[in-house]
Amino acid sequence: MKVRTRFAPSPTGFIHLGNIRSALYPWAFARSQGGDFILRIEDTDVERSSQAAVDVILEGMAWLGLTHDEGPFYQMQRMDRYREVIEQMKAKDLVYPCYMSIEALNALREHQIETKQKPRYDGTWRPEPGKTLPPVPEGVQPVYRFRNPVGGVVAWDDKVKGRIEIGNDELDDLVIARPDGTPTYNFCVVVDDIDMAITHVIRGDDHVNNTPRQINIFRALGHEPPVYAHLPTVLNEKGEKMSKRNGAKPVTQFRDEGFLAEGMVNYLARLGWSHGDEEIFTREQFLQWFDLDHLGRSAAQFDEAKLRWVNAQHLKAMSDEALAVHVEAHLKQRGIAPDARLAAICGLFKDRCDTTVALADWAQRFYQPIVPDAEEAAKHLTDTVKPAVAMLAKMLEGGEWTKEAIGVSVKETLRATGLKMPQLAMPVRVLVMGTAQTPSLDAVLALCTREQVLARLAAMPI
Template sequence: MTEKNTSAPVHVRTRFAPSPTGFIHLGNIRSALYPWAFARATGGDFILRIEDTDLERSTQAAVDVILEGMSWLGMDPDEGPFYQMQRMDRYKEVLAQLQAAGHVYPCYTSMAELDALREAQMAAKEKPRYNGTWRPEPGKILPPVPAGVPPVLRFKNPQGGVVAWDDKVKGRIEIRNDELDDLVIARPDGTPTYNFCVVVDDIDMAITHVIRGDDHVNNTPRQINIFQALDKVPPIYAHLPTVLNEQGEKMSKRNGAKPVTQYRDEGYLPEAMVNYLARLGWSHGDDEIFSREQFLEWFNLDHLGRSAAQFDEAKLRWVNAQHLKAMDDEALAALVAPQLEKRGMAAADIADGRLPRICALFKDRCDTTVALADWAVVFYGDTVQAVQEERDKHVTPAAGPALAALAEALQEGAWDKAFIAAAIKQVLAAQGLKMPQLAMPVRVLVAGTAHTPSVDALLELMGREKVIARLKNR
């Protein structure tokens, strides 16, 4: 293939081209993250293309999840989405050009004949491939055209020589043309096939860099030959290693992968997801936690990994926890509020100004916004359900007098941490108790668990009325 001239500056144009035949999972979205990041890092353009030619399996619901997931992660395209089914006239126009130039020919070999050929080749331990029966050559006599049989159109793959490219991940790759048979590029009904449509799209959209999964490596030599038949220079390729699930299998819906949007619903932050996904195949030294801005400042194609990356949900939760702790409390409250409303909390109550302070108090203990909402909900509900084991352990008859005394001591006075701390100290002295003997049952009654931040901060945020009611409700 002709190498690109890298001396002149290139305006980078990348693309993500998913097929909407199932939900988009983290392995898919990782393949979108790098072309998006490369375009952003270089001041280029990122194009979204929906490859929806598989009419039986493509669904609008799958398209919606792709758009929703990318929007949530802040990976908005500069152009698109473009839909291949809306470009059929253009494909047929280019197909006609190739046919007129002698790069395409009709093939009347039936499916039954192809199956028999494949079986014979496999029995002879040969690589299954089309044998070129209908390929026109000088002096060759073709079989009689069968009546009433619509042909497929095949691309005349060059014979002899190699197809070669310098892959930005895998290095130099060379494939002998003799290993490639003549690709079907249009079906009997005239519908063009994947490898052909991709090339036309990449030409029309002026794609400079194709960054995609390495399951496409086998398509690349075929696509390069089509580029060259159209007298166009192929883009630069970077084929990313597979993302494996926690069992070491290729991440897929069949192997238990979740839709990207499910992580949103489970309380993960988009910034944390971008951080985690970026490290699934790329690195910047030993940096584990970084912002979106740092990622885009650092990203290039030279530090893409060559080995398959393995998804680790525990690591993802840890990364999410780090971002959650560093997040502005007001912004965090804006994410927690809708989750509280889903749990039946009134929007007016949530808007009382406490939620950012609640987030500040509990975010160091949480790894998702759902976990944070689990804490926040006890501040807004009318009742709290204590962990029974902790209730039995701490809310004992012996603690009753001290709890009653604290409820009484909290009735009057300025409701702040200093007042609450003083009331607790007073009760401890009067009852002859140590702090845990009072603090533990107070936590269980007020928040449902003995494991909370400082008692005075907890009670101050809970509010006098709720605190006293819960201390009395033993």
């Protein structure tokens, strides 16, 4: 049996990291098993769904490389199929019309709550042998309810939560079609999973309560349900469920903030799954190792500091040329057109950065005027060292413009003035790069143009 998984988001808000993890795992499982990954947009909540939310879903998945083999399928485009199945279920007496009004249903639930019963539909309109149904009210369009089995249990072996059993008597008869004929969520999901031959459903544990209802509909339609794996919730840094209401960011915002797709996939993979003690791994290793047996059972908590650390490891491991592509995009957004030096600049500064935006901040200093940090300038540009800085500037006017030649000029200045390296390097860094904290002085100066260095040193206050 070929593995077929799906990601079925509802486009009622932007997709955040907690959501996208529910795409990562089914994608990874399909890829690791040589199966298919299907994208389905569950857009039946017409009032809250938006094309903008769909666009963020597609954009976020494309950025992370979570490519789908089929889809995207939109539930609103499958209404005829759902109505066809509902008619089949009517013919098989699997559903029945219910004329109970909203007011009557609310009154029933209030009574059940007052008498400490579980709020549930009481089966007033469910046909049974020997039962007399109430008279059908005039001009009222019914909902259609699924005949849930009576007695026994619904059970499944969840790949995360283990064996789960729910008594059928705990489940009331689910509404599968509204008065206007539009189908409801739990019904649509089952029809979709059957039609798309889904073998494994890997989703958030907020769907656990839906699962027994869906399993009963599967079996009523003559199909065995897929394998289920219900993932624990992702919490934000405050320990709350991650959601847009609790400050969660759209996944695409992490891209804009300079996080790498490889770093994000690595971090998200570890947010609920593990392979021994491995913390840093490539996408290829992840797909080689991934299985459903090592999914965590406890809620995972987002930690931006950890994400930044993971991203920094991938940034360091990336080639200078590949990094330059990302940094160039940031610079162009700032109106800066970099040149052939950019890859070397990325190579020199990437060990100091945890995002490509931070790397672009460094690179920008090579392409636009800088303003030396006033506090650092006051600290390092003393009257004692100013003559040495002027001497170095004079020496840099001629000769080759290479790291080695610049290094010789620096050493010669130190020998002539009797200063230590930090006494000269710090003020030169402040003048040339705006800060005293940079990589080695000769390497930084070599990546600047001679004209830049001389102009910035000449701007030293007297």
